[in-house]
Amino acid sequence: MTESAPVPHQLPARVLGLAQLGLIVIDADMHIVMWNQWMASRSGKSSHRVLGQDLFDLYGELRGQRLEQAVLSAMQSNLPQTLSPALNPSPFPLYPAGSWGGERVEQAVSVTPFNEGKERFCLIEVSDISAIVGRERQLRSQAEALRAQSYVDGLTGIANRRHFDVALDRELRRAQRNDGQLSLLLMDIDSFKAYNDHFGHQQGDACLTLVAEAFASMLQRPADLAARYGGEEFAAVLPDTSCEQAAQHAEAIRAKIASLNITHAPAATRPHVTMSIGVATFDKDQLNEGAAMLAAADSCLYAAKKAGRDCVIVYRHQQENAA
């Protein structure tokens, strides 16, 4: 075996000075016995100023906080502890080296108890995770921006409102050009507030997903579009579909949702989850714009709610209404 070269006695101190994380050692009385250069340059407190001081006198704001609890618990149990960066993002008032101000460094802190002879100590390691947290935030906001630009509803996986608006506009222009037929459905789950109140928001989301899947499965033609219009409202664009055909389709969708037999809240109007649906059809004289068609479908949806829910109401044009 080759003999290793002797380690210079100043090597540990040199390494502590170079370490790219904060290293604090406290004794069983919470007095600081080691404070490395990384801590000094980010706290503005040199080691000779802090050595011998009680850590929680030096930083009174840490008293009673998670860090003190972690130190006490590590000392008692002899087990290492880590602080959740999400709950304790910046426990120590540390700032980027040389800046003395601005935003606190975001920290990951771990606490490791150890014995040296008969003495109990605790090593506190502090890492600067500001760059990682910043990157995570940036990625999250980019993901949100992408979602906003996307055409898919994040919860249910069917088309979102944006996709619906584009499809309605495109199909309206096609219907105008070709003097074609176009219908739209606007639908709303009945008494959904009661569902959420009774079963909780998470189960409410699961219910929305089930309803969306069943609804989307009812639209078979490639040009049909099933969308989540918002909250607990859904919508469909049905090209080449007359008023009567759309009414039939809406009735089939209503029956399909009822047949899912999803238990509803006791306060709801039905024992199982149901939908009310409003139907409007393109008409080149009266309903020839998206906003007008949507308003017509919405007024029918409102009428369906007033009529007791779990039903379909079709928009009739003025001359028919007057008749």
Ligand SMILES: Nc1nc2c(ncn2[C@@H]2O[C@H](COP(=O)(O)OP(=O)(O)OP(=O)(O)O)[C@@H](O)[C@H]2O)c(=O)[nH]1
């Ligand atoms: N779980 C869940 N609930 C939602 C979502 N979006 C909207 N809601 C809830 O849907 C409920 C809609 O309630 P209201 O507009 O009062 O209508 P309703 O209780 O369905 O009553 P009617 O429409 O008159 O039958 C509200 O409680 C919303 O919080 C969602 O994404 N998830």
